[in-house]
Amino acid sequence: MEAVAALERDxxxxxxxxxxxxxxxxxxxxxxxTPVVHFLFRMVQNQAVAEELAQEVFLRVYRSRERYExxxxxxxxxxxxxxHLALNWIRDGKKEKGQExxxxxxxxxxxxxxxDQQPTVEQEMLYEVKLREVRDAIGMxxxxxxxxxxxxxxxELEYSQIARALSCSESAVKSLxxxxxxxxxxxxxxxxx
Amino acid sequence: xxxxxxxxxxxEVLMDYGSGALSAARVAEVDRHxxxxxxxxxxxxxxxxxxxxxxxxxxxxxxxxFDARLYxxxxxxxxxxAWRRWTRRLFAPAVPVAIWKPAVSLAAxxxxxxxxxxxxxxxxxxxxxxxxxxxxxxxxxxxxxxxDDLEMLSPGSAM
Numbered sequence: 001m002e003a004v005a006a007l008e009r010d011x012x013x014x015x016x017x018x019x020x021x022x023x024x025x026x027x028x029x030x031x032x033x034t035p036v037v038h039f040l041f042r043m044v045q046n047q048a049v050a051e052e053l054a055q056e057v058f059l060r061v062y063r064s065r066e067r068y069e070x071x072x073x074x075x076x077x078x079x080x081x082x083x084h085l086a087l088n089w090i091r092d093g094k095k096e097k098g099q100e101x102x103x104x105x106x107x108x109x110x111x112x113x114x115x116d117q118q119p120t121v122e123q124e125m126l127y128e129v130k131l132r133e134v135r136d137a138i139g140m141x142x143x144x145x146x147x148x149x150x151x152x153x154x155x156e157l158e159y160s161q162i163a164r165a166l167s168c169s170e171s172a173v174k175s176l177x178x179x180x181x182x183x184x185x186x187x188x189x190x191x192x193x
Numbered sequence: 194x195x196x197x198x199x200x201x202x203x204x205e206v207l208m209d210y211g212s213g214a215l216s217a218a219r220v221a222e223v224d225r226h227x228x229x230x231x232x233x234x235x236x237x238x239x240x241x242x243x244x245x246x247x248x249x250x251x252x253x254x255x256x257x258x259f260d261a262r263l264y265x266x267x268x269x270x271x272x273x274x275a276w277r278r279w280t281r282r283l284f285a286p287a288v289p290v291a292i293w294k295p296a297v298s299l300a301a302x303x304x305x306x307x308x309x310x311x312x313x314x315x316x317x318x319x320x321x322x323x324x325x326x327x328x329x330x331x332x333x334x335x336x337x338x339x340x341d342d343l344e345m346l347s348p349g350s351a352m
Contacts, residue, residue: 026260029263033260037252051255051259055259055262059263130246130249134249153212153244156212174205177208181208191246
C-alpha cells in the first residue's frame, strides 16, 4: 500500500513539475538522487562518472517535464534514462578513461564503512579483498546483464520494470538474470566456502 | 515442486528464493523439495550465499554539492536560447528513440526508387534499343550469307 502511494506521489510530483513547480522537482530529486547515483556507480564503478551521469539523468527529466505523461511508473522511466546513459558510456569505451580513479573511490568507501565498525587490520584487508572480488565479478558481466543484476539486486526493481528499462521482454530479463547469477555463482563460489 | 535444475522456467523461483521475494508458501514448497534433491539444495544454497556476498558491494555517499551542481546546470539550460534547448531535446532525448526503424524504411524506399529510375531512364532504354537493332542487322547478314553459300553448293549453280 505504501509502495503504491509512493509511486502515485512520484507521478503527482512530476505532473506538478510539468506545471512549473520547482519545489516538486526538488522533492523528486531528494527521493531518487541516491538510488540513481548508486545504480550508476555499480554500473560504471566510478563515483565521479556515476554522479556526472546522474546529473544528466535529472537534467533530462527536467528537460522532458513538459511532455511527461504518467503512463508508466516514474522510477521505471528514471531507470530507463539512467540505464541508457550507463550503457552508452560503457559502449563508448569511456570505462578505461575513468579506471584510474576507480580504486581510490572504492577504497575510500570501504575505509569509511569499515571505520564505523572498528575492525582489526586483518578483517579490514579481508573485507577489502572480498569487496574487490564482488566488484570485479559484477564488472566483468556483459553490460546488459550487469544492468539487470544491479536493478534486480540493489534497486529491487520488478522484472517488468527492468524489462522496460532495458527495452526487452520480461522473459528476456529473467534469462539475462539467470545467466548473470550463474556466472557470478561460479566466479564467487570460493568465497562461500 | 518440479526440480529447478531440470525446468528452465523455474529460474525465477531460484532468484526469488535467493532474494527473499518468494511467498512463505512457496519457500516451504522449495524447502520440502530441497530435502530430497541434492542438486537443488546446492544450487539454492549457492544462490543464497551469492546474495549475501553481493550485499558487501556498498556504494559511496553522494557528494554534498550534487544538487547545487545540478541546479547550476538547469539554470544554465534555462538561460540558453530556445533553439539550443530544442536542439538538446532533439539530440539528447530523455529515453532512447528508435530512429533507425524509420531510417531503414526510408533507405529501403530510396533504394527501390533509385533502381526503378535507373531501369526506366530514357538514355538506358535507348542503349538497349540500339543493341537490339545491331543484333538484328547481324542476324539478317548471317542469313543472307548462309543462303549464298547454299546457292553456291547446290548442283544447279555449278552449271
